[in-house]
Structures are given as C-alpha cells and as structure tokens.
Amino acid sequence: MEIEKVIHELVTETDSKIVMLVADGLGGMPLLPDGKTELESANMPNLQKIVPHCSVGLLEPISPGITPGSGPAHLGLFGYDPIQANIGRGVLSALGVNFDLRHGDLCARINFCTIDKSGKITDRRAGRIATDENKRICKKILDNIKLPQGVELFLVTEKEHRVALILRGRKFYEALADTDPQKEGLEPLLVTACDPQAGKETAGILNDIIAQVKNILADEQKANMVLLRGFAEFKKFTTMHDKFKLRCLALATYPMYRGLAKLIGMDVNWQITSAEEQMNELEKQWNNYDFFFIHIKGTDSSGEDGDFQRKVKVIESIDEIIPKILKLKPEVFIFTCDHSTPAKMKGHSWHKIPALILASNCRPDRVDRFDEYTCRKGCLNGLYSKDLMPLALAHSNKLMKFGA
C-alpha cells in the first residue's frame, strides 16, 4: 500500500486547528560566503520566544537540485506529491482569476506584446499596459473573433499585460509549445504540438485564433499581438478534504495562490489585500475551519528583486503577526516557505527550506534561532515538504495509530 493511502485511512476529524504560515521564498543565502542569510539578519523577537519549543529542519521542496515553481512547491507543502501533481501555468492563471474551470478545459497564459510592421516583437510586455486597457482589448477580441462550431473562448484579464485564456468544447491536446520566443527582435512562434498528428486539430484552432487576434488588434499602439504559454488541460484534483478530512481556508493576497488553494478544494477569501486583513479574517473564521493557509508574498518579491534589505524587513514584519496567530491557540503552528528565493540569486532556487512546527506535543529541538543553519540541527531536517502535512495531522491528533 502507498503511504498516501495509509494516511488517508488513518485520518480522523477533530476540533484541533492547524495554521500554516508560508513566507514565499523565505529561504535565503549570505551575499558573501561568510555573511548572514536574510533570515539570520532579521530581528524576530516574537519568533525567538517560541523557537526553543519547536521542531525545526531544512526541508527538500521537490527533489535535490530542483528549483520549484510556485505551483509544485505549494502542492508539496499541502501534502501532495509535487512531481505527480504538477499543474501547468495556464491552469494556474485561470484559477488565479477565479474562473470556473471545467474538466477538459484547455488553459494558457496570454501576454500582450508589441510587434513592429515586419511582425517582430519590440516589447514582450506591451509596455505593461494598464489593467483597464487590457479589459478593453479582451472585449474587442471576443466581440470580433469567429470560432469553430462548438468551441468557446474565454479571456479573463489578470493584470497589466497578462490574460488567462480558456478554450472549451472539444477534446483538446495539451502538449503544445509556447509561442513566446523569449526574446525581442524575433517573431512570435506558431503553436506546435509535441505529437504533430495528435495535436493537429488543437494547434490549428489556436493558430487560427492567434491570426484573427493579430488582425483585430492591428490598429492598437501597444498591445497589437499575443504570446501564449503554459498550455495545460484542467483536470480535477483530489481535494484536501478528500485526502485529509480537513476544512481549509486560504488567506492569500495574490491571485495565483488563491487559485492553487481553490484547485485543491480550499475555501478562498478573494477580497483580502493585507496582512492585517488576513489576521482579521483568521480570527473571524477560526471556528469554521480546521486548516488555515496564510500566504505572504513580500519575501519572494523582494528576493526576486535582489533586495536583501527589503527581504529582511518583510521577514521582520512577519514576526509581528505571529503573536496574533498564537493568541488563537492553534494546536499546530507551522512556519515555512514554498522554496528559497535568495536575494543573491534574484530568483527561485533549489536550496532547502527552513521549517518549524510548534505544538504541545512536538519534540522541541532546543535551538535558539530559526534560520537555515540552526534548522540543520532539528528533527525535521532532511524531510521533504510533502512530509509536513502528515506531521501537522499527527501533532493535531488527527492521525490514528497504524497497525495493531
């Protein structure tokens, strides 16, 4: 039997509460070999008080050497096998705008771009047009496009130059290459299928749509063409409730993380925009859920920008919300991240991630700080992200004994 099935059979419902606080891209690196990491540099008096009572460790997000995208990295934290359960960017985009996907829908992310008269791309982001412009252009396309019998096209504005595309009504083929050549000065690529025979119809429909869009947008100054990437068919996921009998609430301020949470059956608050609102909502909804996912984006964005000091500040601001969470007395409090985003590298990385579990029955690791180095000494060290959920269930008395 597989461990997933064992866990599913052992899970039992209780009143206990689990809070998972995810500081996106928290894991870091010293700028110089003998310097401190972002987490080591941050002043975290509240965290400091609880750390000696926690179990800690450096976790492997996916597999050694693999730099995770946000999708697989979060699925790991939620107890899914991130290699089996990977999701395409197109599906994430559609989920992020709260589009009501149906099984079999083909999704892609569109970026509006600017092309010159010869058809070559001059700006892959169409000057980051305003979101309202984006909405106007999407409507213009949908008002003018002609689709094959039975095919439906949806375009949902994300932000600036970004749009979620959804195609519905046929059995589509999803193994399609991006049309974004990744460089300016080149023409957009045609949609091509990995298996040209199997993907012929779907690629044909998409290439026809793109050709029409090009005509419809010919008189636009900036957004006069589209680049498509991340083609993926939407398939239903096993929910967190199916897997773990948990009623889950996601408190995230960014679309993609809300979409991810929705994909695995969490209830999602689509309104909140700040840590303060996240805390208010947490308190308000405390009795209605068993599992709370709180997502903080700033650690990742500052890391991506290479802004070490800003990342330190974001970490310090997270320290301020920790007492607000603990005041509610969750049986299990987890603080970790999806992946590392060292400011030094200005991007996601494969480095292991710091994690802690606070619970009345955790074996305290007696470390005096929470960072990439002290975590190496803890009992969670070397586990995988996907091991966190079973540990959360165990520490909250939601997992019965295995075997007699």
Next chain:
Amino acid sequence: MEIEKVIHELVTETDSKIVMLVADGLGGMPLLPDGKTELESANMPNLQKIVPHCSVGLLEPISPGITPGSGPAHLGLFGYDPIQANIGRGVLSALGVNFDLRHGDLCARINFCTIDKSGKITDRRAGRIATDENKRICKKILDNIKLPQGVELFLVTEKEHRVALILRGRKFYEALADTDPQKEGLEPLLVTACDPQAGKETAGILNDIIAQVKNILADEQKANMVLLRGFAEFKKFTTMHDKFKLRCLALATYPMYRGLAKLIGMDVNWQITSAEEQMNELEKQWNNYDFFFIHIKGTDSSGEDGDFQRKVKVIESIDEIIPKILKLKPEVFIFTCDHSTPAKMKGHSWHKIPALILASNCRPDRVDRFDEYTCRKGCLNGLYSKDLMPLALAHSNKLMKFGA
C-alpha cells in the same frame, strides 16, 4: 512522471564546467573507537581553505547497509539509479579492456587457476602468472577451440591471471551461476542457469568451451584451468549526454573506471597513468567538455590493504591537486568518493560517504574541516549519491525551473 524524466526535461546546455574528483574508497573509520579517521588524520591545507564555503554532507551510496561494488557506486555518483542500472562484472571486465561490445554480447570474467590431477583447484589465481603468459595462453585457446556454428568467442587479457571473455552470435541467457567455488581443494563448478530450461543452450555452450579449454591447457604448469564469474549480457546504457546534455571526459588511470565511463558515453583518455597527467589533460581539454570525472585509485587500494597510514598519505597527495583544479575556475567542484574503504575493514563498506560541493551559489555550511564527522552538519547530509548530479547541474545553472 518520474524525477529522472523531470530532470531530463529541465536540463539545458551552458558553458559552465563541473569537475567531480572521486577518491575511491575515501570514507574511513578510526582504528580505535576514540581515534581519528583517515580523512581526519590527513593534513589538507588546500582543502581547508575552501571548506567553509562549501556545502557538505554524508551521502548514502546505494541504500542503508548496502556495501557497493565499484560499478553501482560510480553509477550513483553519475546520477543513475544504482539499483536499476547495475552492471555485471563480466561487462565491466570487457569494458575495462576497451573491447568494442555489441548489444547482446554475453560477458564473463575469467580467472586462470591451477588444478591438480584429480581436478581440484590448488591455486585460484594460477600463481598470478605474468601478463605475457596470459596472452600466450589466450591465443593458444583461441587457436584450438571449436565453436558452434555462428558463435564467436573473444578472450582479452586483462592483467596477470585475469581475462575478459565475450561470447557473440546467439541470443544468450545471462542468469548463470559462477563456476568459481571460492575455495581451493574443490573442483570448478559447472555453469548452471537459474532457469535450467531457458538457460540450457547457453550453459551447454559454455560448459563445452570450458571442457575444451581444460584439454587445451592440460600441459600447462600453472594456468591449466579457468574459473568464470560475473556473467552478464551487454545492454546499451543511456549516456550522460542523453540524460544531462553533458559532454563528459573521464580521467582515470585504472581500466575498470575507464570502462564504466565509456559505458555511459564519456570520452575516455586511455593513456594517462598519473595524477600529474590527469591534471595536464584536464587543462588541455578544458574547453572541450562540460563535465570532468577524475578518479584516484590509491585511497581504495591502501584501504583494501588495511594500510591506514598509506591511505592518509594518498589523501594528502590529493590535497595537492585541488589548487590545480580550482585554478581552472570550474563553476562546480565536487570532491567525494564512490564508497567507504576503511583501512580497519580492509575492504569496501556500507558506511556513508563524505561529499562537498563548491560553487558560487552553494549555501556554505561553514564547517571548518572536511571529514566524516563535520559532514554530518552540512545541508547535503542524508542525500543519496545519485542526488549529486542534479545538484551539480543546479549549481552550474544547467537546470531550469520546474513548474510555474
């Protein structure tokens, strides 16, 4: 999807260089419980300088408790699953003499031995006859033997009493038991098949060959009989280039490691005989390859001989070549071993192996020495040998992000 496939899809070619320095059997053990290991006893001033900037760990070569042969231990280091990808000794022997194997060839290792008039073995190594003697006897056999229609036999001298045997021309059965009874005073065994029905033809051909050889060698003083072991069919391996898009060069002074490297598609220098020549060749070939495998044998041979002090000296001599490697500025430098060969045990062992990675974007583990004990504190601790290659690719910017 499996992780191997994920990695294959994420690999991208770059100009960056990876050097993997393998000190065979480096991992050791104190002679007395409170003593030092070979690595702890060695004076390594050059390594000492870089260690604080490295990621380190004790790695599992195959699986806990498994003592690896050189084949699987190296395959693990090269990113192959050593349990799935094991190679028979016969194939390693043939590869070690640079024999041009074809798919389906049946290989075995022959040891010449001495038998008395009653047919009992008196010396399993035929007095370690000279290599030239070995060549003369191989020719004598091939000149006189009669083979079934369509079957070809090749005998290639290795060294002293050792010969690589290759049989070609039929669909052979490979699950055959060794004929070496492992003890003197016993007769050589017949070739027997695990599945007597399926293996009947192959076993019959081999037993007939052995009977003829016994007659042909009846007048020899020392090498008057053969013992066969390690039967294995040669099957093509996925190359390092197929797996990781790496152009690889092997700089090894011993036949078996060259053969192993050739098996997985590395280019092999068949001439070099010393560490100095290895370093000269490394410098000369620097621009022609992405991955360099440098193999040092002395750590293993001294360990096998139980010579603790000699092993320490060999380790200290390795310290001298490290600056020569680093002078070339590889993006990734790995120093590790295939398995432990503690002098105390006079043989390979199952104990975990020390490993380090030096790269500009490794998270430094801040340890002050490189040995079996300090490695336990590092972020690589507890990984498997087969995880090293994905990490080497990540640290050299050859692995793209997984998922959106």
